[in-house]
Amino acid sequence: MMTEQDTEILIVGGGVGGVSAALAALERGRRVVLTEETDWLGGQLTTQLVPSDEHIRVETTGRNASYARFRDLLRSHYRAFYPLTDEAAADPHLNPGAGWVSPVCVEPRVILSVIDGLLRPFVSAGQLTILLETRPVAVATSWDRIDAVTFETADGAEIVVSASVVLDATELGDLLELGGVEHVTGRESREQTGEPSAADTADLLDMQGVTWCFAIDHRDGEDHTIDRPARYEHFRDWRPSQLHGERILGFERAPEHAGDPARAYLLTPNPDDDPFGIDVDHRNMGGAPELWTYRRILARRQFQPGFFASDVTIVNWPMNDYIGGPLFGTPDAAEHRAAAKELSESLLYWLQTEAPRPDGGAGWPGLRLRPDIAGTADGFAKVPYYRESRRILAERTIVEQDFSVEILGDNAAVSYPDSVGVGHYFWIDRHPSTGGHPGGGGRPQPFEIPLGALIPRRVDNLLAAAKNIGTTQITNGSYRLQPVEWSVGEAAGAIASFAVAGATTPRAVRNDERLLAAFQEDLVAHGAQLRWDSALRW
Template identity: 25%
Template sequence: MKRFISLALISTFLAPLSAIAAPPRNPDKTVNCDILVVGGGLSGVATAYEALLAGRTVCHTEITDWLGGQISSQGTSALDERPTQRAKQFYSRGYLELRERIEKKYGKLNPGNCWVSESCFLPRDGHDILTQMLKDAEKRGKGKLQLFPNTVIKELELSSDGKIINSAIAIEHKPTASIPLNTYTLSQSIEDAYRYENTSKFTKNIIRFVPKQTSKAGSNAPNWYVIDTSETGEIIALADVPYRLGIDDRSYLEPSSSSATNDQYCPQGFTYTFAMEATKDPQPQTMPSFYQQYSPYYSYELKRLASFPLVFTYRRIWSPQPGQAGQFGGVKFTNPAPGDISMQNWTWGNDYRPGTAQDNLIYSRQQLQASGQLQPGGWMGGLRTDALRKAEENAFGYYYWLVAGTTDSQLGDGIKQPQPNNRFLSGLNSPMGTVHGLSKYPYMREGRRIIGRPSWGQPAGFMIWEIDISRRDYSDPYYATTLGDKEYRRLRAALSGLEAASVLSGQTPAQNAARRTRSTIFPDAIGIGHYAIDFHPCMVNSPPETPGNKERPGERRGAGQAYPFQIALRAMIPQKIDNLLVGGKSIATSHIAAAAYRVHSFEWSAGAAAGTISAFALKNAIAPYQLVDNLPQPEPQLEAVKRLLEQNGNPTAFPDTSIFNQNWEDWK
C-alpha cells in the first residue's frame, strides 16, 4: 500500500543533528570472519557471492537494511550497460545471474519499459533478488554468510606496525518500538548511527569482528581480509591510507582535467532518488517551505530533453499497462499511463552538486582531521550532514517543480508546464521503502579513491588514468597548448603504443604519432567494465542552488566514449595495510576515469575479483600485494588467480584483447 505524505510535513523532518559520540562500551558480541565486507552495494554483494562460493565465512555490513546499493537502497534500479557488451552477454557470472533473476521475477527484463536501459525495475525487488542469490551461493559453496544490516564500522584495531587490521568495531542500530526503521531521512539518522549510546531513535549493539582462523605457523600472510566496498571509501579514510578525492591535477595522464592543480572539493554530484506515480486525475500538490531556495536550479537542461513524458519514462521502473507511442527529440517511448511509476535521477533536478570546502559532502583528510574524526572513537561516517539535508530538500523540491513548476534555469520560462496528474510515493511499502519517500541512501557517483602502491612506470603510486580508457584522439590544439611541448609529447607517446620510443626521442613528430585504438592492457587485469565517461560536474558557487550558478568550467571536457577497459589488481590494493582490499568506486582511478568505472556491471566485476582473490590469498597463504610486486616480470600466482577467475565465469579481459588487436571501434 502506497502512502502520500505532504512535502510540507516532510520538510519538518529535516533538521541537523549534533555530532557527539560517547566513549565505547564493551562489545555485546564477537563475530569470527574469514572476510569482512563493508558495504552492501553491488560490489559488496559480488564480493560476498564469490567468497561464499569459495566456502568462506563472510561477515557483511551495510548501513541500510537493503542489499544492492545502486539498484536498491540508492533507488537507481536501471542497469547502465553498453550495447555491445550487453549483446554479447559478456559479464561476470553473478551479474548474469542477477539479470536472469530480474527477468524471471517479472517475466521480462524491463518491467518499467524505460528507455535509458534494457532493464528498469523496482528497488525492493533488487534487494530481495540479491539476498536470495547470497543464500543460494552460501548453500552451493558451503560457505557461511553473516549479514549485518543497519550496521556501520566505527573503529579499526591495527597491528603494532600498522600493516594489518586485527579487528573492527561496528555499531548495529535497531529502531525503538515507537519509531519504525526508515522513518527518518539519512541526514537525521546518520550521526546517530555512529554513536555508541542508545538514543530515542535507535538501540545499539556493539559488535567486534575478528579473524576466524589463527595465522599459519611461519607465515606472515594475513589470516583474514577486510574489503572496503562502501559508497564513499569509509574504511580507507578511517584506516588513513593514501587516497584522492575530486579533481586530479592536469598532466599527460589526465590531459582533460579542469584544473592545473587538484581540487578535492569537486567530485561528481550525488542524488537522492524518489518515485512518482502517474494518475488519472489531478492530485493536490503542496509547495515545500524551502522550494523557493532551490527552484532557481531546476531545468530540463536541453531543448531536446524538454518534455515531461520523456523525463518521466526515462527511468520508469513500473508500467503495468502499455501507453500510447510517443517521441520527442529523436527518442521513442510509450507515454505515461495511470499506474506507471517513474524513478527520478536528473542532472538539473535532484542531483546535488556542491563543489567548495564550505559545502562538500565527502570530507577530505584535512577536514576529517580538523573535526576529530581520525581520533580514536571519533569516526562519524566522514560525511557533511548538512550537505545530505540540503540534498534531501533539493530532491523534494524537484518533485514539486516537475508537477507544478513553470520556470527553467537553463532554457528560460515558458517551456516548463505543470503536470498535476502525478503523486509522490512515500511510505514503508513504497518503491523506496521509506516513510519520507526518498532513497535510503543517495546515489553516489564518486567517493574517495585509493592511490595504489608504487609500481613500475608509476613510482608515486598506481592509478588508472583518463588516457588508459578514453577514445579521444587529443588532436585538438587545446591539448598541445595547455600541456606544453614536453607533456604533450609524453601524451602522444603514451597513446602511440609501439611507437612510444620514437615519439619521445623526437624522431616521430608528436602530432604524427598513430593513436592506439584500445584501452591500456594491464598484466594484472582481474576484471572488466565498459561505459562512457559520464559527468555530473560540481557547481562553481556555494551553495549549488545559488541563482545563476554554473557547472565547473572544463569538467565536461573529459566526457565521451571509452574503450572496453580492464580492472587492474594494483588498483584494488591500498598502501600501508596488507589485509585491506578495495572494490567498487574506491579503486585507484583518476577523477575522469572514475566517471566510467562506476556503473553496475563494473561494480560487480570488481567485487567478484575481491571475493575470489581474498579467498585465494587465504588458501595459499599469500598477501594480494605479493601477486603483483615483481611486475612486469612473470607472476605465477597472479596467473593462477586469473585462471581461477576465468574458469569461474568472471572475465578478466574482453574477447581478442592484445596489443596487436586495434579493432575496437565496433564496440558501442
C-alpha cells in the first residue's frame, strides 16, 4: 500500500539536528513532516546512548537559547520526579549522572520524554507529523531540486512525501546517496583541502571508528556474566595497528606522543566519590581517566540514600571503538556492523571475566546490562554511534586552518559573514580510523557555523542538518558533537522556513546581502548565538 503526503518542510532523520530543525520550523509556523528510522527520536543522545559532549562554557555561552532550554528541561525533569539529595536539588547546574563528559549527563529516556514534551503541542495542533520506524528508500529529482522522498515503514508500506524544502538530518547522509547529491566520505587529501594535518592521499573508506554503546550497572556479589561471544578470542587478542600494537581489550595504552609515559585507564565500579568533585574540564582529565565516571548517567549519591543500589554508566570507551572496516559505502558493511556489536559484547565479557582489577583479581561478574535504559532487549544501543556521515560538497567547506589552535596560535577562529551559530569542544576529536590513522586532531578555537556549510553546491531545496554538513574528516571532529548538531539543525530549520515564507531558496538568501542580514536577525531574535566574545580562546 502506498500513501502520499505534502508538506512545506520535510525533515528526514529524527536525531539531534532533526529535532532541533523541526522545533525551529514549527515555532516559525511552518508545516513539518519529521521521519525517523528507529522507534526513538534523539539520535546520538538516545538511540546511540551517547551523553552530550559539551564545552566548558556551555552553561553561559556558546549555545543557542533553545539548547539552553532543552538542558534546563532535562534538569527540571529530575527535580520534579526523582528523589534528589537536598544538595543536588539545589544545584543550579545539576548533573544527575555526575559524569565528566558533560555538565548534564542523563538517561536517554529522560531525553526522549523532554523531546516528546517539546514536540507534542505541534502534533496536537496538526502542524507536525512524526513518522517513526520509517526509512527513506528513494529520492525523486528534477533538474536541481528534490521533488519527493519515498519511505518504507516497518510493516512494509510505502509513503511518498513531497515538500518545498527537504532537510537531510539522517545519521549517515542517506538522502545524499539516494538523490545523487554530490558528497564525500572518508578522508580527504592535503591537496584537496590544504589542511596541514590531512593525509597525502584521499581514501573514501577510511572512516573514524564507530562504537556500539551499552548501559551497565554493578551488583556486587551477583553474577551477570553474559554468554561468551563467538569471536571473543579474536577480539580479546586483536592488536590493531592504530593502537600501536596494544590489545584493544585492555586498559593499557601506548603514549600519545614520543617521550610521554604509557597510559593505563582505571575502572572502579560504584566508587565512593563525591559527585560535586567531578571536574568537567577535559583539559584537566589527564591521558587516561577513570572509566566508570566518564559517561555515568545516574550517580547514586545524587539521590536519596538507598534509592539506587548502583550507578548506571554508558560504555563508550576506547576499547569498543570498532576500526575493522566502515559501516557504509562498502559491500561488506553489514559484516562490519555485526562485528562492531560483537566487539562491544566481547568487551563486556572481558570486563566480567578477565579484566585485571586493582586488588589483583580478574573480572567484575556483577556488571549488569540495563535493557530498560537502552530501550532494547539486550541492553545494547539501538544503533551504533556513528562519528562520520556522508558529507555534502558545500558552498563553504570548513577546514582545519579555520579554527585550529596549532595553526592559528592565539588568534581567533575565522569569522564567517554568513554565521548561523557557534560551537566549541576541547579537542578536534578525531578517533582512530579504519584506514590506520591513530586519531587525534589538535585543539579548536571557539568557532562559528557558516550557512554555506549547510547548502549543497547544486541542489536548491536540500539542506544538510546533521553531521553531513560541509566539513572535512578533520573538522568533523568538532562539528559532529551534539550541541553543534543542535545549532546546525536549528539553522537548517530556520533557513528552510525563511525560504518558504519568501518563496526563495536557501542559496539565494545566503548570496543576497540584504536577505542574509534579515535571516540572521531572525535567528538572533529566536535566541541563536552567531558570534563568540572576541576575547575567548581555547
